[in-house]
Amino acid sequence: MQERGCVRMFLDMLMLFFMISALQPVVTQGMLKMSRQRLISKIEEKNKSRVITxxxxQETMSILGFPVMRYIDINDSEKIIRAIQMTDPNMPIDMILHTPGGVALAALQIARALKLHKGKVRVFIPHYAMSGGTLIALAADEIVMGDNAMLGPVDPQLGQYPAPSIVNVLKQKPMASISDETLILADISQKAISQLKNGILDLLPDRYSFDEKKNIAEILTQGIWTHDFPINVDVARGLGLNVSTDVLPEIYQLMNLFPQPVQATPSVEHGVIDRRTHRRF
Structure with missing residues (x-):
């Protein structure tokens, strides 16, 4: 009887362990969400603006803990547009962007909603906003980048190939030697490039002249660079974009509250203390 009691106690403890293990990610995510909301409220109060992130x-999702890579999608555009609609038209909006890009339609919807907002719009990019993220940033009155932050070209991608590269095939080979499929892809590519170029012309704020808008749109869509080319602060300013580097310390603190999945062996370690907050991170 005593042995049965010990076995039952062991099984009960094992069950309790599994229950705590299952709940721990949920509790952790809840605490992170509360911390993010407090910091966002602090930034809003400091800037007298509406903050949208x-x-x-990669976040550890569900009980199984599989990391899921996130991209801009229609769900993002719906939520952001709703947040903009719920914001006073004259209130400034500070958007914090950190994304590899995603669905062009969703990015254009977000960018257009920002462009139509009457209040001043700033986009903060602490680390990177590539492709569709850059498209969103173009609609802002001011782009605020970290010293080492990056934007990227927005040339359309058809499957695994850049649209400008498909169009270039028409210049490299005689028409008779090009397959029908390639000709069709080239036609679609030309339309995609033209549509995106016109979209950028419409999105860029009125502070830019038409010639400046045209130059920015052509460089970013014509495949001058590879799609993952890093456009740093100097290159962005060279394009004529209104870029500053006054990223708030609180924004970097906020980024720390969006952690990557915990690895058994960290890839980066240091003993640095933030000189601005005097806190170890």
Whole structure:
């Protein structure tokens, strides 16, 4: 009887362990969400603005803990548009962007909603906003980038190939030697490039002249660079974009509250203390 009691106690403890293990990620995510909301409220109070975040990181999702890579999608655009609609038209909006890009339609919807907002719009990019993220940033009155932050070209991608590269095939080979499929892809590519170029012309704020808008749109869509080319602060300013580097310390603190999945062996370690907050991170 005593042995049965010990076995039952062991099984009960094992069950309790599994229950705590299952609940721990949920509790952790809840605490992180509360911390993010407090910091967002602090930034809003400091800047007298509405803060909207679009931060795509690998996050440990569900009980199984599989990391999921996030991209800009229609769900993002719906939520952000709703947040903009719920914001006073004259209130400034500060959007925090950290994304590899995603669905062009969703990015264009977000960018257009920002462009139509009457109040001043700033986009903060602490680390990177590539492709569709750059498209969203173009609609802002001011782009605020970290010293080492990056934007990227927005040339359309058809499947695994850049649209400008498909169009270039028409210049490299005689028409008779090009397959029908390639000709069809080239036609679609030309339309996609033209549509996106016109979209950028419409999105860029009125502070830019038409010639400046045209130059920015052509460089970003014509495949001058590879799609993952890093456009740093100097290159962005060279394009004529209104870029500053006054990223708030609180924004970097906020990024720390969007952690990557915990690895058994960290890939980066240091003993640095933030000189601005005097806190170890």
């Amino acid at each position: 679009l931060i795509h990181r």
